[in-house]
Every structure is written in structure tokens, then in C-alpha cells.
Amino acid sequence: YKMFENLSGRLQGVIKNLRGQARLTEDNIADALREVRMALLEADVALPVVKDFIAQVKERAQGREVLQSLTPGQAVIQVVHEELTKLMGTDNAALNLAAVPPAIILMAGLQGSGKTTTSAKLARLLKAQKKKVLLTSADIYRPAAIEQLRTLAKSLDVDFFESDISQKPETIATNVLDHAKRHFYDVVIFDTAGRLGIDEAMMAEIKALHTLLNPIETLFVVDAMQGQDAINTARAFGETLPLTGVVLTKLDGDARGGAALSVRHITGKPIKFIGVSEKVDGLEPFHPERMASRILG
Ligand code: GDP
Numbered sequence: 001y002k003m004f005e006n007l008s009g010r011l012q013g014v015i016k017n018l019r020g021q022a023r024l025t026e027d028n029i030a031d032a033l034r035e036v037r038m039a040l041l042e043a044d045v046a047l048p049v050v051k052d053f054i055a056q057v058k059e060r061a062q063g064r065e066v067l068q069s070l071t072p073g074q075a076v077i078q079v080v081h082e083e084l085t086k087l088m089g090t091d092n093a094a095l096n097l098a099a100v101p102p103a104i105i106l107m108a109g110l111q112g113s114g115k116t117t118t119s120a121k122l123a124r125l126l127k128a129q130k131k132k133v134l135l136t137s138a139d140i141y142r143p144a145a146i147e148q149l150r151t152l153a154k155s156l157d158v159d160f161f162e163s164d165i166s167q168k169p170e171t172i173a174t175n176v177l178d179h180a181k182r183h184f185y186d187v188v189i190f191d192t193a194g195r196l197g198i199d200e201a202m203m204a205e206i207k208a209l210h211t212l213l214n215p216i217e218t219l220f221v222v223d224a225m226q227g228q229d230a231i232n233t234a235r236a237f238g239e240t241l242p243l244t245g246v247v248l249t250k251l252d253g254d255a256r257g258g259a260a261l262s263v264r265h266i267t268g269k270p271i272k273f274i275g276v277s278e279k280v281d282g283l284e285p286f287h288p289e290r291m292a293s294r295i296l297g
Contacts (some may be wrong), residue, residue, distance in 0.1 A: 001276070003224065003257035004295050010039035011080075012297045018073035029061050029076065036080065044227045044258030049087070049265045057083050081292055087261060088288035093245060093270030095122075099216040102134070102180040102188045106213055108206055108237055109221035111194035114249035114275055116145055118221050119191045120152035121275070121283035127158055131186040136161035136176045138169035138209065139193040149191055156280060159185075169193070169205055173212045190215070198236045210241055219272065221247045222263065230259035231266050238267040248286070249275030260291075 014035045021028055033054055040050045060066065060079045069075035097103040105122065107115045116137070123133045135153045139145035143165050153160035161179055163172045173190070180188045190213060195202045210218060220243045222230045237243060246267060248260055251274050264271055271286040 001251045001257070001294075002254045003251055003260065004043075007039055007043040007257055008295050008297055010042070011036065011295065014039070015077050015080075015296065018076050021073040024066070024072040024076065026062070029058075032076065033058055033061070040258070040261070042256070043261070044256040046228065046231050046258065046262040046266060049262045052265065053083060053087055056086075077296075081296055084261075084292040084295065085289045087265060088291055089264045089270050089286075090288055092285050092287045093272050094285070095272060096216055096244065097131075097187060102177075102185045103217070104177075104213045104215035105187065105189045105217040105219060106206075106210060106215035107189065107191045107219055107221060108241060108243070109194050110198070110223075110233055111142075111196055113194060113221045113223045114247075115194055115221045116149050116152070116191055117278065117280075118219075118247050118249060118273070118275060118283065119149060119189045120156060120158075120280050122273075123153065123158045123189055124156050124280050125283060126187050126189075127156065132159075132184065134159050134161050134176065134180050134183075134185045134188045135191070136163055136172065136188065137191040138163060138172045139191060140165045140167060140169060140172075141193050145191075145193070152280065161188075169209055170212055173209050177213065198233060203236075203240045207240060215244075217244045218242060219245050219247050220267070220269070221249060222259070223250050224248045224257065224259045225250045225253040225255040227255060227259055231262050234263050234267045238269065243267065243269045245270050245272035247271070247273045247275065247283075252276050252282075264288075 014032050037054050061076050066075040109115045126133045137146045137149045150160050161176045220237050274286050276282045
């Protein structure tokens with residue numbers, strides 16, 4: 001991804017240096033880690049995340065596993081790879097739909113983060129898995145948002161539960177639950193309103209929806225292009241809602257990729273999917289190890 005080009009280039013430089021060393025001194029390691037630290041900060045990775053990461057790598061790089069290795073440079077690279085993977089979450093965290101049907105997926109995030117697009121992308125994935133999926137929107141503040149989801153649902157041939165701006169979000173939630181139960185839907189994807197910034201009314205509304213819907217998944221959708229702002233938003237949502245996972249969108253963008261590396265550490269929640277294009281097929285399960293391999297080249 002374009003987002004990681006700079007970071008990748010920098011880290012690959014460090015790796016090349018390390019690989020070339022037959023012997024590693026503490027100074028070599030310190031130099032390499034300084035470079036890694038700079039590269040991460042320049043990529044806009046949050047400072048506390050960088051600090052923890054470097055401390056972790058340093059401790060292991062000074063340990064026996066590296067010092068007694070026949071190829072210490074390679075061993076340090078291995079440590080960086082493992083720690084980078086761990087930073088993003090170790091394993092792929094799958095969507096959890098183990099609920100008495102309908103399993104509810106509640107979508108949360110700021111306006112423009114990609115909630116509506118991601119709702120449609122998820123519906124497409126689940127439909128391919130033969131699930132009976134129902135999409136609905138409680139974005140009563142933007143009629144265009146409801147229309148956007150209706151259009152996407154139609155193009156995917158997924159059912160859409162009608163709502164309109166005269167209704168309260170809570171009413172839409174109660175109605176869709178009732179409808180989904182009566183018509184034996186497996187999954188309901190519930191898109192919500194997003195504001196431009198975090199405000200109390202928005203948080204109170206989504207909290208109330210969460211209580212009403214009792215979703216098995218509460219996904220926080222965040223635009224990776226937002227950089228440090230993405231992290232602040234993630235923290236605020238994580239403190240208000242019991243999030244079960246994160247969807248990181250617009251990884252195909254050309255902003256610096258730091259948010260992608262920080263969001264797991266900051267929220268403590270797994271990144272379940274990444275958005276990699278505007279199109280409805282542009283959603284991929286997130287694999288931390290594969291991402292680390294891509295970044296380190
Ligand atoms: P919402 O306000 O959170 O519902 O956001 P939308 O779903 O309307 O998305 C906002 C904009 O971001 C739209 O133009 C989408 O096409 C675009 N978008 C969403 N996800 C992605 C993605 O993964 N990659 C790219 N390039 N664009 C995306």
C-alpha cells in the first residue's frame with residue numbers, strides 16, 4: 001500500500017544495514033533502533049506506541065536469543081518483524097456472528113470514515129457466505145446517507161430495511177429487530193450517523209442504540225488517512241462503547257500509515273478488516289503478520 005511506502009523504504013534501509021553486519025555491538029543495535037524510531041515517528045505512529053515498541057525490541061535485541069545467534073543481524077530483524085506483527089495484533093481476528101439470530105453488527109465512526117461503504121462491503125462478504133443479510137441506516141441527519149445505503153444494497157441484491165429522517169434512531173432499531181426476527185435474517189448490519197467531530201449527543205445516541213440492539217459486533221470504522229486524529233477518535237469511541245473490533249479504511253490512500261500501526265495498541269481492539277478501495281469488493285480481512293511482512297519487505 002502506498003501508505004507504507006516511505007516507512008517501508010526507511011525500515012528496509014535499516015534491515016539492509018543489519019543484515020550486512022557479521023557482528024553486532026550494542027552501538028550497532030542502538031543505531032538501528034534509533035533509525036527505526038525515527039522512521040515510525042515520521043510515519044505518524046503515536047509516540048507512546050513507538051516508545052513501547054522500541055523498548056520491547058531493545059529488550060529482546062539485547063537478550064541471548066540475539067547475541068548468541070550465528071547471524072545476529074538477522075536475529076534482530078526477526079525480532080522487529082515479530083514485534084511489528086504483535087503491535088498490529090498477532091492473528092487475524094474473525095468476525096464473530098455466534099449469536100442467536102439475527103446477529104447484529106453495529107457500525108460506529110465519524111462522518112466520512114467509510115461506515116456506509118463498509119456496511120455494504122460487509123454485506124457483500126456475508127452474502128457470499130450464504131448469510132441472509134439485512135442492511136439498514138439510522139443516519140437520520142443526512143437523507144443522502146440513507147439513500148446511499150439503499151442504492152448500495154440494491155446493487156448488491158441485499159435486502160434493505162427502509163428508514164427515513166422523520167424517525168428516531170431508536171425506533172428504527174426496534175423496528176428492524178422485529179422485522180429481522182420475523183423474517184429469519186442471519187445478520188443485520190446497522191449503519192449509524194456520524195458527526196464531523198465527536199460530540200456528546202452523538203455518543204449518547206450510539207450508546208442508546210447499542211443498549212437497544214445488543215450487537216454481537218460493534219465495529220469502529222476509522223479512516224487511516226486521518227493520521228493522529230484517527231487515534232484520538234479511536235480512543236474516544238473506545239471509552240464510550242464496548243467495541244469488538246476496528247475497520248481501518250482507505251489504506252489505499254497516500255497519507256502516512258501511522259494510524260494503522262497505532263490503532264490496535266491504543267484501543268486494545270483487533271483490526272478485523274481493512275478497506276483498500278472505494279469499490280464494494282475493496283474489503284479484506286486483516287492479517288497482522290502479512291502486513292508486517294509487506295512493510296518490512
Ligand atoms: P460514512 O460517512 O462514514 O458513511 O462514509 P462513506 O461510506 O460515505 O465514505 C466516505 C468516502 O470514503 C466515500 O467517498 C467512499 O467511497 C470513500 N471510501 C470508503 N472506504 C474507502 C476505502 O477503503 N478506500 C477508498 N479509497 N475510499 C473509501
